[in-house]
Amino acid sequence: MAAATSAQPFRLGLTGGIGSGKSTVGMRLAQRGAALIDADAISRSLTAAGGAALPVIAQVFGNDLIAGDGALNRPRMRELVFANTQTRQQLESILHPLIAEQTRQQYAAAVATGCKLVVHDIPLLVESGRWRQDLDGVLVVDCRESTQVERVMARNGLSVDAVRSIMHAQASRAQRLAAADWVLYNDEGVTIEALDAFTDQIAAWFGL
The missing domain is CATH 3.40.50.300 (P-loop containing nucleotide triphosphate hydrolases)
Structure with a gap:
């Protein structure tokens, strides 16, 4: 290490x-x-109403994955992900690059503060x-x-x-x-x- x-x-x-x-x-x-960089918190922000991941999720999985409040329909997506490995991989391919970018930004901010x-x-x-x-x-x-x-x-x-x-x-x-x-x-x-x-x-x- x-x-x-x-x-x-x-x-x-x-x-x-x-x-x-x-x-x-x-x-x-x-x-x-x-400095705490929480991957889950980042993921939740990306899939909250107005989140950056939602347009692509809707395009790939359909608009029924978007709940009435404009956020990801988490229960429905959870069902799909646990039932199908390919679905989980598709979702990860959308979220992971976005999470990685926000992680880099938060890390840079932590470095800047010493x-x-x-x-x-x-x-x-x-x-x-x-x-x-x-x-x-x-x-x-x-x-x-x-x-x-x-x-x-x-x-x-x-x-x-x-x-x-x-x-x-x-x-x-x-x-x-x-x-x-x-x-x-x-x-x-x-x-x-x-x-x-x-x-x-x-x-x-x-x-x-």
Whole structure:
């Protein structure tokens, strides 16, 4: 892993399966002074009403994928993506270049401010296979699959089958752990206070 120089921040990839607590870790690092670049947040902005990705999505998939409020019909698109690998790849081919461009812009802004640590919150970091070359290290937030299911059911009101369908579309726990330079274990018995304390230790390691 390359160390951050005085001119360039350390580029930390942050990932974890749904329900792992990855986003909580990312927000805590941001509170400690890291620049957080959230791929999901960028994707949501691209598919919100007036988002840059919507005209192409409508052209490729049809206007019924645009909801009444002018944003992406997320439930319908989720159904299509989970049912068909080709559909998911088509959607990714639309979103990924746009996400990459906004990521470059946000990274440049972080460099300009002299930020020591840039956290790239990337849910599908392992799956994409294209991010690793742009990162100096990868932090995986890990928990058991049964914990993921319990958390997402409680948080989103989804059924067991729906949660497992989402998990099936993601990399396996073993694949994420194999890609990790560091692992932050966030499972049963780890309180939010303990998770914050662990995250603060990581922030301090980067001088935040």
